[in-house]
Amino acid sequence: MIKPVKVTGLAVALVLTGFIAQAQQDEHAQSDELPKGWHLLDKAKDGYYGISVDKAYEFIKLKKLKGKTVVVAVIDSGVDTLHEDLKEVLWKNPKEIPGNGIDDDGNGYVDDVYGWNFIGNKDGRNLKQDSYEGARVYHLLKPKYDGKMINPATLKGDELEEYNMWVKAKARIEGHNGEPQLDLYMLKRLLKGAKQGDSILQVALKKGTYTGNDLDTMSTATEVDKAARANILYLFRANQRMDQTNKELIGDFDEFVAGEEKKAEAKDKVPPPYRAEVVGDNENDITDKYYGNNDVMASTPFHGTHVAGIIGAVRNNGKGMDGVADNVKIMMIRAVPDGDEHDKDIALAIRYAVDNGAKVINMSFGKDFSPQKKWVDEAVRYADSKGVLLVHAAGNDAKNVDTADNFPNPVYRGVKGKATNWITVGASGDPKAGGITASFSNYGKKEVDVFAPGVRIYSTIPGTTTYGNAQGTSMASPVVAGAAAFLLEYFPYLTPEQVKYCLEKSAQSPGEKVNKPGTDDEVNLSDISKTGGVINVYEAAKIAATLQPKTVVKKKAAKPVLQNKKG
Template sequence: MKPHFLIIFLCCFVACKSIQKSGNTSSFKSELTSQEQRNWYQKDKVLEGIPGISLDKWYASNKKKPKSKNIIVAVIDTQIDINHEDLQGQFWTNSKEIPNNGIDDDKNGYIDDINGWSFTGTKSGGYVVWNRYEYVRIIQEWGPKFKDKTKSQIDPKDLPKFNEYQRALKKFEEKMPYYKRWFKSLNYKVALYPTAKDTLKHFFPKEDYTYEQLDSLYKKYKINDKEFWQRRDDGDKDLGALIGCMMANLVMDQKKLKDIQDMQTQLDSIVNKNLNINYNERLSIGDNPNILEKGYGNNKISNTIKGVRTIQDHNTMVSGIIAANRNNNIGIKGITDVKIMPLNISPSGDEHDKDIAMAVRYAVDNGAKIINMSFGKEFSMHKDWVSDAFKYAEEHNVLLVHSAGNDSEDLDKAFHYPNDQNYEGIRGICNNFISVGSTTKNLGEKLVSDYSNYGKENVDLFAPGEDIYTTGAGNIYKTDSGTSFSAPMVSGTAAIIWSYYPNLTAAQVKQIIMDSGTAYDFEVILPGTEDKKVPFSELSKSGKVLNVYNAMQLAEKASKKKK
């Protein structure tokens, strides 16, 4: 999974209420109680003055019973905490499989797949932690054919691959030096830290110095930035270098040696694994990444496996938004009561197209109605495999929900995979794909998250994705942000619709969700800019924010028409 560096907000919970006017944004609540901070996204703009998805409003008004309680939502993502207290009873169980007998009882191609499957599972029972980025895999795979060639030397049928290879090479040549410099800087800081810490005690015996105090001391020695970095590269350890090193630590919020060492470990893996052309993450899996096949990986979907140290909790957070138990009076309330089918494909780095395609097909073949995909990447080496899998899902009336991404980019111009576009970048390979951007709890010019991708053609709608309180791995609860958390809002809503109106098609459910959203007739700050404003309606195809209450009203009308 590509690191998105999502901002984790430690919210300052405020108990007082404040209603104010803001242009044509009507009344909205600018200061929320502690409970509202945790579930703001479920609120209603009119009733509570909070731009949520009107989920509470629908539950309060609904008097009907669902026709189906067995909607399955496949969450294609990282490992998951299957033992989390708020997810107990919420996992899909393969009733046709006898647990742990080493036999493929249902003959679906996967042995002992009781609750899902790990496509990044290793032969030893663990899972892959680090993948290369897709552009690195492209260079390794296509380099022998295209290296040092010019466009005029390429067969016309190979031009699409050649152009993608050139784009991948440019990306690699930009990123590798950047991360190497960063890694070198961290190595220097780790080596220098003990001496710097000990030396500064002479000036600050209580070690209570601030950045400003260090900066003042630093300037006394008249060392400019260029000289500092040169001394760092030379391994210099004079007083100016020691002060500068600790100043840099404060800027990066790395006040302890362990903080720097943890980042050093991360950068080591990025340089030597994510960006290493010769690193092969598939060796421990034992499959052939160049063919589509069933059965590789293992059934260890949980991140609590003994002997596996790295905890990945992205799937746990996403699944909690969709399906955390609404009736146990602990933790949070998920959007609806469904069964989660965890499918693991996302280590740190970029997902393999093979794993994406096979996970989609597994979900479809094993009864999922909705597939949540909160991941993304800039390159796709086997886009045709994924496109075929998406069409397969469409043929079986399965809805695909995808996070738009956190790069502040216009997806009508930028590359972002997986998607429902053809090779010319035109949408239309299937009608069951929804792309979701992120909104905040701020009703006004800051409604759209500053990191969210957008696109009048290639983002369908927005949903809350900032400051989302949800379940986390290790049986905890946490607040996090990203379009990764906007997508499950839509997935959960689709599950509610289908549980009451099972006769609707995936294409109809998609259209209902888009048509029923809340429209906001004002300008917002364009993601990635400081103050450029554009009409909110121009940032997505629908120009709206998800609204459960409206969606259920529209779904009822559509269902009656279909009878």
């Protein structure tokens, strides 16, 4: 499973060695301060590597353009439908009468007012956690391939794809895939030490909740306090989360270790059928699609709420923060649990978004295996035929996705070709807070199209009037989705390919070397991404203004047929 393309992207795995060796961090290390909403700012005017949103709106005003409402679908964990900064921008199905228990619009989904929940049951139960896809693949195919003499040269097509997937899953689960294995014992020991240090600091500071910034200015009275401060402060700094709380930091560390424990157990234990026990559909039949419920909040709305706010939280209302786009409706489609999502749910979520009018789909999730990728590929082709752009987070493992799998992706399985209505986004930051590239971000000269701000992004979180920071390519992706929606608001005739062209062509090179994520190597941003730039909405709008409606070529692609094929 890809380490969080969700919530905060805690980089514990990347700093374990440093945590042990560098606990006595330099007392004069650079402060990690960034203003709230820094990702919207302009480098020349404000001094931060943002995306120049205000300049873009000034340009639109100068052109006297009026915006058209754009529907943006967010396939995610859920959304707080009561949040003060989101209530006005949530999509509401105009053909559905809320709460009457009738499928008024006849689309097969009863009372789908704000969208749909594909990981729930009609009886009201909702899936919260799920297993790792690699473990599911490993145990599903183990009886067929384990210990058998298989000659790959005799296989072809779907069977060869399946066998190769099994070999990869076996290597991953059994721990001989050539990648460094995390020492679970050491992880648990470090977590225990972090919790002990946290308890010491709560007493020393005389408060249960504190931030990394509080520790940065803290005076220590004893050697015990000094050691605890150094250890916890290192975790705050290494993860670029100085303004977040100890509760959040330790909580995410705890969650990360729990996830690693699940992976360790996967070799000997068949993953529990979490989804099957709740959802109740035939997961092997893509045509069995009328399942789930209309509860798009469920019990896990943090991630989706944060993502939705980045895209379109009400602008200039004096509350909390501003979204990138000023005239959007956010359609929430719940399909991402705490664990790896299922291909069927993602494929149907894409189709639901397209059929209900979305023009942009944000996908801040990912995994290492995709057993039914062809279902997702067909949904992507369907979106393309309807003029819908998909924006996907590159992932948070500091790996090269030119060579390492990260699903979903735009490369079609089993046939030649690659989706042209797709943008893959890496996470950028700012020199004032760790560097231009986020230390956790995946990268790839061929497969990562652009970078966008994804470090310490301030946005809506569940709680009606609550806001906070989170980071990850999960946050960078909605920055791009919001930018795409902005372009379509004011230039509604643009095709997905043209929107992508505008965003890529206008991406701004930082003009200096950047760190390759996960290393100290200095490279050009063009060495680790297709465009070598961070998106800039103002520059993209200027390019969009040069593209005329007559340049649009309407697609004649037929609606793909749903097939029950496994990839």
